[in-house]
Amino acid sequence: MAAWKTIRITKPCKLRIKNGNLVIEDETMRVKLSLSDIDSIIFEGDRFTLSAKVLAALSKHKVAALFCDEYYMPTAILHPYHQSSLATETLKAQLSLPDDLCDRFWQEIIRVKILNQSAVLSYFAKEDQKLEKYAKQIRPGDPYRTEAKSARIYWKKLFNDLKREANSLDVRNQALNYAYAILRSLITRDLSAAGFIPALGLWHDNRYNAFNLSDDLMEPFRPLVDIAIYLLLQNYKDDYLAPALKRDIVTIFDKEYIIFEGGLSTMRTTSVRYIQRFKAAILNRKIEFINFPTIDFEALSECF
Amino acid sequence: MSAFKIMWLIVMFDLPTTSKKDRKRYRWLFNYLDKEGYIRLQYSVYGKVFNSLQSANYGKKRLKDFLKINIKKGNVRMFLMTDAQFGKMEIVVGEQSSQEEIVQQLLFDF
Numbered sequence: 001m002a003a004w005k006t007i008r009i010t011k012p013c014k015l016r017i018k019n020g021n022l023v024i025e026d027e028t029m030r031v032k033l034s035l036s037d038i039d040s041i042i043f044e045g046d047r048f049t050l051s052a053k054v055l056a057a058l059s060k061h062k063v064a065a066l067f068c069d070e071y072y073m074p075t076a077i078l079h080p081y082h083q084s085s086l087a088t089e090t091l092k093a094q095l096s097l098p099d100d101l102c103d104r105f106w107q108e109i110i111r112v113k114i115l116n117q118s119a120v121l122s123y124f125a126k127e128d129q130k131l132e133k134y135a136k137q138i139r140p141g142d143p144y145r146t147e148a149k150s151a152r153i154y155w156k157k158l159f160n161d162l163k164r165e166a167n168s169l170d171v172r173n174q175a176l177n178y179a180y181a182i183l184r185s186l187i188t189r190d191l192s193a194a195g196f197i198p199a200l201g202l203w204h205d206n207r208y209n210a211f212n213l214s215d216d217l218m219e220p221f222r223p224l225v226d227i228a229i230y231l232l233l234q235n236y237k238d239d240y241l242a243p244a245l246k247r248d249i250v251t252i253f254d255k256e257y258i259i260f261e262g263g264l265s266t267m268r269t270t271s272v273r274y275i276q277r278f279k280a281a282i283l284n285r286k287i288e289f290i291n292f293p294t295i296d297f298e299a300l301s302e303c304f
Numbered sequence: 305m306s307a308f309k310i311m312w313l314i315v316m317f318d319l320p321t322t323s324k325k326d327r328k329r330y331r332w333l334f335n336y337l338d339k340e341g342y343i344r345l346q347y348s349v350y351g352k353v354f355n356s357l358q359s360a361n362y363g364k365k366r367l368k369d370f371l372k373i374n375i376k377k378g379n380v381r382m383f384l385m386t387d388a389q390f391g392k393m394e395i396v397v398g399e400q401s402s403q404e405e406i407v408q409q410l411l412f413d414f
Binding site: 004005006007008009010011013019020021024029031032033034035036037247250251254 | 335338339340341343352353355402403406407409410411412413414
């Protein structure tokens, strides 16, 4: 049974496991939630208590758990392992992946990302011919850093002169960082559920980063998040990350505006299938197995 | 908004509680329903939310398998309804529990 529920913990409360269910309670209220229904959980408040048993149960049910710091920005994710019955096989395939195939994967990923970026720009009538040119030019392994070049144009055009930063106080950056963190936790959960080690990336190879592979694979999804954030930000005039905005950001992962394998779906369901396709591509050593998400603009205008 | 169709599986039961063994079987059913994530709508009336008809049918099958093995006497009935139908249910006296509202939400804020 596919899980479909997102939970956000913002108030002081107590979490525990009772008879296989997650129980959330404070002085006034007590809620029972079935663990098999929960897809992800975001711990945002700073005064909740939870036991180790809750963490174990969350990992067992493949729940993407996200923990936030004192500024309510995500800092940690729960990364369970030994979840896939074919874990060793997948792991061996991942470890023995030849470099040229890695480069080909990265080329495809970046090509789709740039095409998605260009689609996003043309939706807002800000298109740039250079992006499509870059998408054609890209070589295996991206030796000419086409990704960086296109990103520079993209961000400049999409938001007027936005500089992407990790610890920025700009609300646009904060909203993007928040959404990316959720996306990253979803992809990482699906990767470890499929038996991959997210630390070993295709192209990202930062030795301080435990989620190189997640960062690689989430690239094509980034423009899909950007467009949703852009549309959401039009409704908010505050210059800080308002709680209502944050709530809306969480819901973009359940909006149906993604085309994947010919059908309309949400980012939450797409990410699972996308990782499965990636797994098939890795096991068969064939790039053709992988499939990438794109945006359905008609559905998008209905969602936002 | 979203393609998945929320289904409710409602289980109603009357089980004998005269002998000690009957009460034990009653507890088994109660614990099973709790473990599976059913919520109590009223005494002896339980409900569970599924996100599609397929998973609802699967949940129904599991419950049937459990009943076949563990419950011999009494009266258990169940039916499926869509969330829209469930929403049309009138509550004449009393009110809906907070649990009932929570289980059908896509995003639950605490």
